[in-house]
Amino acid sequence: MSYTPPNVFANGTPFLASDVKENDDALRIYLHEGVVAGDLLNTAWVQTRHVQAPVIDAFSGVQHGVTGFQGSQWDGGALVRCQFGSAFLTGKRYGATVQDNWEVVPQTAFTLDLRRDATVIFHWWMESMNGPDNGPRSLGSNAYMWVTEYTAGGLLAGTGIKSVVPTYAEEVVNNHLGWTSNNPPAGPETPYSILGYGNMSGVKLFNGTNKLAVGLAHLSTIDRSAIINWGIALEVYYL
Amino acid sequence: MSRIIRAPVDAGQVITATDLNNTYNDYNQPTALQADNTRDQAFDLPHFQNVVIIKNTQLNALGNTGMLHSAPVTTVASELAAPIVVHPVQDAAGTETRMSFGANGWVLVAGDCLRVWWNLSLKCYYTGSPWDNASALGRYNIPSDTSPPGNVVITDGFHCWLAYLQWDITSAALTNFVAVPGQSDPTTIGAYEGFYTQFLNGGTVISPWTVSSYAFANNGVMPAGNKGVGFNHEWFAPYGMFVHAPSGQVTVYGIRLVITGILHSGHLASGDQENVLIYDYNVGDKDQYIEYKGGRISAVHQRLA
Numbered sequence: 327m328s329y330t331p332p333n334v335f336a337n338g339t340p341f342l343a344s345d346v347k348e349n350d351d352a353l354r355i356y357l358h359e360g361v362v363a364g365d366l367l368n369t370a371w372v373q374t375r376h377v378q379a380p381v382i383d384a385f386s387g388v389q390h391g392v393t394g395f396q397g398s399q400w401d402g403g404a405l406v407r408c409q410f411g412s413a414f415l416t417g418k419r420y421g422a423t424v425q426d427n428w429e430v431v432p433q434t435a436f437t438l439d440l441r442r443d444a445t446v447i448f449h450w451w452m453e454s455m456n457g458p459d460n461g462p463r464s465l466g467s468n469a470y471m472w473v474t475e476y477t478a479g480g481l482l483a484g485t486g487i488k489s490v491v492p493t494y495a496e497e498v499v500n501n502h503l504g505w506t507s508n509n510p511p512a513g514p515e516t517p518y519s520i521l522g523y524g525n526m527s528g529v530k531l532f533n534g535t536n537k538l539a540v541g542l543a544h545l546s547t548i549d550r551s552a553i554i555n556w557g558i559a560l561e562v563y564y565l
Numbered sequence: 566m567s568r569i570i571r572a573p574v575d576a577g578q579v580i581t582a583t584d585l586n587n588t589y590n591d592y593n594q595p596t597a598l599q600a601d602n603t604r605d606q607a608f609d610l611p612h613f614q615n616v617v618i619i620k621n622t623q624l625n626a627l628g629n630t631g632m633l634h635s636a637p638v639t640t641v642a643s644e645l646a647a648p649i650v651v652h653p654v655q656d657a658a659g660t661e662t663r664m665s666f667g668a669n670g671w672v673l674v675a676g677d678c679l680r681v682w683w684n685l686s687l688k689c690y691y692t693g694s695p696w697d698n699a700s701a702l703g704r705y706n707i708p709s710d711t712s713p714p715g716n717v718v719i720t721d722g723f724h725c726w727l728a729y730l731q732w733d734i735t736s737a738a739l740t741n742f743v744a745v746p747g748q749s750d751p752t753t754i755g756a757y758e759g760f761y762t763q764f765l766n767g768g769t770v771i772s773p774w775t776v777s778s779y780a781f782a783n784n785g786v787m788p789a790g791n792k793g794v795g796f797n798h799e800w801f802a803p804y805g806m807f808v809h810a811p812s813g814q815v816t817v818y819g820i821r822l823v824i825t826g827i828l829h830s831g832h833l834a835s836g837d838q839e840n841v842l843i844y845d846y847n848v849g850d851k852d853q854y855i856e857y858k859g860g861r862i863s864a865v866h867q868r869l870a
Binding site: 330334337346349356358359364365367368372373376472492493496498526563 | 583586600617622624629630686798802861863865
């Protein structure tokens, strides 16, 4: 048994309210998170009604169920089908270093209100069209949009200071290198759309204990990128 | 254990230590929790100890630290001849960046599942038009409309690099990596070396270049000068995943990602004409290689049953 009363009472000894409360507290903890297999009757008796029904948050698309959370989204709703990344948001088109100024990709974040230690498996993929952009920049002739996962503990999704691991980022190159409208070859011989289309996909493992915001952030040296298709899927397992 | 029914203590009622202890000891009995003592919607997974779905998780960085495409980077050379030695992903100093699960490893049993995901930022380099090299696979020599008649060389564009997963299920020394189930290491296929495509479950193919052949044939001949024009993909991030549910116990001590190439698709000339991916040494040269920067590999050991 995983529940043992902390205090055993004996006749003729002082009877303290604190001892009773301590026993009650231990019982409450046990019933909330301390049940072990041996406590359950060793014959099948659990019925559907004994298991908590999942709670679905239709707005965020996240379900809080028996095993934790699960959810997904693949566009911004009825009015927003694309998302966008831009060097002008991340503000580092001309910067010497770029790793400290990530911005959220809208609609890609979840806020999880976890009950206890949990493993979060965050899946994502996206297709994007990047550029063409032949503007000057300081990071060499190639411009890229990088995308990776971020986490922000205790904050609303999409706000606050983001924690990003740049090494994990994936990138898509700007549309045709050196492309300019007045610098042929162009057209079928050198179609500028050969580059600039990118397909990315990633999975990130997070650990969380209470509130956790997870989502996608980008950093770009391209003037604008259209994220034309994308999807996010979430698995959360309590430990 | 029967149903727990114990009348509450009323004001003025005499209560003894035994009464109090019995109240708590009702729950200090095996199998106390059964249908009679459990309310509806009483259980969610967080109520239970040691009944986890996730048995193990691990995340490791691949390659080199950082996201910008400057040094350090690691280079993978194309294969020039058998025997094939695949390239384990490593940092620029040559230290493998692999997953190590410790001295005891991860013990997978029937009913468990191993899930792996990876991504790695890289760039494929080539010089000239290697797809035009003599005897290159997928090379087509088509009559041209020149006078006197000549030929135009184009390619089917099926060359690729291959990244796939290996694991070590022998010891924590991590000196016995072999391809994961459903994936093979390079093998002899007739006069070639390569992979049967049915055994590429742990692999991701990586395009080394784009070749554009931009004109149409005219009465069976190609316009003169219609040679394929090559383009570099620049930096991008291939990714892959792998899932395995063992039928019996297996201990996994480590997982790593390896890269090899350059390959070309084909099929057997006889029998069931099975599809294969074979090394094309005709395009392999020191000028065809991959540089990679950073990425990561994640693994989850999960209970399914």
